[in-house]
Amino acid sequence: MKKSSVNNLDVTIFYEKLANGLEVFLVPKNNVNNIFATYSTKYGSNQNDFVPINQNKMITVPLGIAHFLEHQLFNQEDESDVMKFFSERGTDVNANTNKLKTTYLFGGPDFFEENLEFLLSYVESPYFTEASVEKEKGIIEQEIKMYRDRPFSRLHEGIVYNAFHNHPIKYPIIGNVESIRKITKEDLYTCYNTFYHPANMFLVVTGNIDPDKTLELVKQHEEKRNLNKFKNIKLKTYEEPDSVSKKEEEIELNITIPKVAIAFKINKTNIKKVAKTEIATYLQMIFSLNFGSTSEFAERLKAEEIITSGIDCYPVETDKHVLMVVYTESKQPNEFIKLVKRQVTNLNIAKEDLERRKKSMIASGIYASDSISSINHKIMNEVVKYGKVFTDYVDIIKSYNMDDIKEVLKAIDVNNNTVYIVNPLNRIEK
Amino acid sequence: MKYEKISNIAYNLHLIKTDKFKTISVKIMFKRKASESELVYRNMLINILMEANHKYQSSRLLEIESENLYNIRYGAGSSNSGNYDCLHFDTSFLNEKYTEAGMNAKSLEFFFNFIFDPNITNQAFNEETFTLAKNLLTDDIKSFDDSPARYSRKKLFQSMVPKTPVSYNGYGTLEELDKVTPTNLYEYYQDILKRDLIDIFVIGDIDNNQIKSIIKEKFKINTIKKTNGSHFLENKKFKSRFHKIKETKELEQSTLLLGYKLEPLTKFEKMYVSYIYSYILGGSPDSKLFKEVREKNSLCYSISDSIYAVSDLMVISSGINADDANKAIRLVKEQVKKMSRGEFSEEEITQAKVTYLASLKGLEDYPGSILNLYISKEYLDYDLLEDRIKSINKITKEDVVNLAKKIHPDTIFILEGSKKA
Numbered sequence: 001m002k003k004s005s006v007n008n009l010d011v012t013i014f015y016e017k018l019a020n021g022l023e024v025f026l027v028p029k030n031n032v033n034n035i036f037a038t039y040s041t042k043y044g045s046n047q048n049d050f051v052p053i054n055q056n057k058m059i060t061v062p063l064g065i066a067h068f069l070e071h072q073l074f075n076q077e078d079e080s081d082v083m084k085f086f087s088e089r090g091t092d093v094n095a096n097t098n099k100l101k102t103t104y105l106f107g108g109p110d111f112f113e114e115n116l117e118f119l120l121s122y123v124e125s126p127y128f129t130e131a132s133v134e135k136e137k138g139i140i141e142q143e144i145k146m147y148r149d150r151p152f153s154r155l156h157e158g159i160v161y162n163a164f165h166n167h168p169i170k171y172p173i174i175g176n177v178e179s180i181r182k183i184t185k186e187d188l189y190t191c192y193n194t195f196y197h198p199a200n201m202f203l204v205v206t207g208n209i210d211p212d213k214t215l216e217l218v219k220q221h222e223e224k225r226n227l228n229k230f231k232n233i234k235l236k237t238y239e240e241p242d243s244v245s246k247k248e249e250e251i252e253l254n255i256t257i258p259k260v261a262i263a264f265k266i267n268k269t270n271i272k273k274v275a276k277t278e279i280a281t282y283l284q285m286i287f288s289l290n291f292g293s294t295s296e297f298a299e300r301l302k303a304e305e306i307i308t309s310g311i312d313c314y315p316v317e318t319d320k321h322v323l324m325v326v327y328t329e330s331k332q333p334n335e336f337i338k339l340v341k342r343q344v345t346n347l348n349i350a351k352e353d354l355e356r357r358k359k360s361m362i363a364s365g366i367y368a369s370d371s372i373s374s375i376n377h378k379i380m381n382e383v384v385k386y387g388k389v390f391t392d393y394v395d396i397i398k399s400y401n402m403d404d405i406k407e408v409l410k411a412i413d414v415n416n417n418t419v420y421i422v423n424p425l426n427r428i429e430k
Numbered sequence: 431m432k433y434e435k436i437s438n439i440a441y442n443l444h445l446i447k448t449d450k451f452k453t454i455s456v457k458i459m460f461k462r463k464a465s466e467s468e469l470v471y472r473n474m475l476i477n478i479l480m481e482a483n484h485k486y487q488s489s490r491l492l493e494i495e496s497e498n499l500y501n502i503r504y505g506a507g508s509s510n511s512g513n514y515d516c517l518h519f520d521t522s523f524l525n526e527k528y529t530e531a532g533m534n535a536k537s538l539e540f541f542f543n544f545i546f547d548p549n550i551t552n553q554a555f556n557e558e559t560f561t562l563a564k565n566l567l568t569d570d571i572k573s574f575d576d577s578p579a580r581y582s583r584k585k586l587f588q589s590m591v592p593k594t595p596v597s598y599n600g601y602g603t604l605e606e607l608d609k610v611t612p613t614n615l616y617e618y619y620q621d622i623l624k625r626d627l628i629d630i631f632v633i634g635d636i637d638n639n640q641i642k643s644i645i646k647e648k649f650k651i652n653t654i655k656k657t658n659g660s661h662f663l664e665n666k667k668f669k670s671r672f673h674k675i676k677e678t679k680e681l682e683q684s685t686l687l688l689g690y691k692l693e694p695l696t697k698f699e700k701m702y703v704s705y706i707y708s709y710i711l712g713g714s715p716d717s718k719l720f721k722e723v724r725e726k727n728s729l730c731y732s733i734s735d736s737i738y739a740v741s742d743l744m745v746i747s748s749g750i751n752a753d754d755a756n757k758a759i760r761l762v763k764e765q766v767k768k769m770s771r772g773e774f775s776e777e778e779i780t781q782a783k784v785t786y787l788a789s790l791k792g793l794e795d796y797p798g799s800i801l802n803l804y805i806s807k808e809y810l811d812y813d814l815l816e817d818r819i820k821s822i823n824k825i826t827k828e829d830v831v832n833l834a835k836k837i838h839p840d841t842i843f844i845l846e847g848s849k850k851a
Contacts, residue, residue, distance in 0.1 A: 090788030138728030
């Protein structure tokens, strides 16, 4: 096993790639009782057009299928009940799907070895029937409706949808009621067989474990599997223009105060002098220092009652673009948009602000090192986004500098934006 | 882990020393008998104290300083605990071992200033800070009903247990807010320091003497406070069948709540039996409600039950299609009946116990969870870890059935979504 330490922290990552291609990351932490294990495939809602394994034609599957598959994997042929298995062992069990990956997980202090063995087994044994697929549709329909009544979910979905033309990041992970109704058990097998090969998957275990024993268990389990050799998955590539696909949209929901977002689409391949992996972080710093809780901008807008509390921002990243979303709750959404645009033409950062923010970011890493779930999430995110884990996070943060910031600032085009507003009912004049 | 409690006439100080965490966490709780008309003052206090203080006169300056202090985290809120209303102020910061010498004292000073060094001029809160705090609360009151879950719960409790603290309108009302001024809010602030029961909980690798002396210096007020009345609320009247209330809103999903009243539970039932009951009925993805309503009948994505042990209430909640309401109600009623008829297995009880024990073990990993244990010891006289481990194993099936028989149907609230997808 390869062993590497995260700098300045008591976190050591053990790594091995098994013969069948499965990557294993283990982080022992012996002053905690819990163990947190995640088993993931690099398959999320972004991978919707691909050539299925052992075929040669590109297909498009219904939106929301990666998430649907996640639900259905809990269905087992021998009727062994996944929920029951973990409940009997006092262990929390869950799964989730995002744009880039699907993760199956458990967490708890006891029965670790049985739990791990079972996690691997059930994820590796799909069993879909027409009845189970039909049953799932009603459940997911309710999940969709729950999100559709939530104003901030609609705001985030809406702004990303309108920012992109072709890239599938534009679609909600969960799909929509029409798309999930079209899903068949054959579709599920096609996706499963293509994306759930060990060479496309990885396991991360953090907490009170012995790394050698854990690896041995995983190895023994994986060696028993009889699998075809992995062939690279052919995914569709998307021609994504730099422009946004729709400039503005307003909807109405049963709420009291409007929610508003404006997003700027930035082509990161134009920023040559800055490491590609750091561009989104730089943008996040630039925007949060200009609009976040330490900014004079937010202080002024709150005093003028344009916003109710704070302004938040976050990046949405594809291979080519970063979409910087700035959003808030505002009784004067149009005024808010006008002022943000004006501020974006004038973005700036003082060196002392950058240094203070760096100090705070390094401190956040120390906080996170106390949490086995934070460590686990950090590893998962980096593996999926960059194919490796960064252990020199302190050095990376220390290297952030004003020259890079200037480079990133140059790539922001204030006019390349899209606006989304969620209004109270009957607010839009018809 | 070493626990020390120092009782003073003005406050209790609870010190939990452990080297397990890189952080030090502090929670200060203020409590007094809940009164609906004071809610708005208490919420205003939280907003105004967290918005600015004498040293840092805006939330922007506070946030900047929090980054300088290695990203110290801070927050506050209010909550109901039966007969009492509680304010809590929280912080968590890196132990100076991981930053630089002297930071523990600086971080504690920063946190205590929220409470003890407010932005005051001429015996009144600063006008600007007051306006910001009031704007925020106005918006919170106005948008309280936006969340279908929160709105439905409010309406359910208002119907089930009117005029009790559980049914109070979360943040107070706009009419009451209009009566609050910078001057009378400052009077109220002084009143809580004098009259609220105050508990300070600290956990981390701390120097007990350092904490004691900092707090001693901060607490200048030394009023003798009346000690504890009980937190627990009791029900006296019970229905034999559900009273049903239906409202319509323009939403895609409908919210279904079934509210039950419980006959007075014993301490043992509150602490342990209710956990087992709740776990088997609707507390896990392997529970009766989850399996029946979601997995077998495909009616919902979420369904669960919660027992409010302090107020002897139980609520089962789910998100469904409006057309499925009657079917869902029938299925839920069936499962609840099964519990009182004892139609559940020894295996299910064991499973609930195993889960309870695992969660006790697990909570030792989180400073906040350990603090909560000591808070429930102080407020409700609940057991600490060792006693909990012993007691949970004593529960029998008979205990669970006896508790089930104390549960009476009361009110069903349906918030019907009228929007077509």
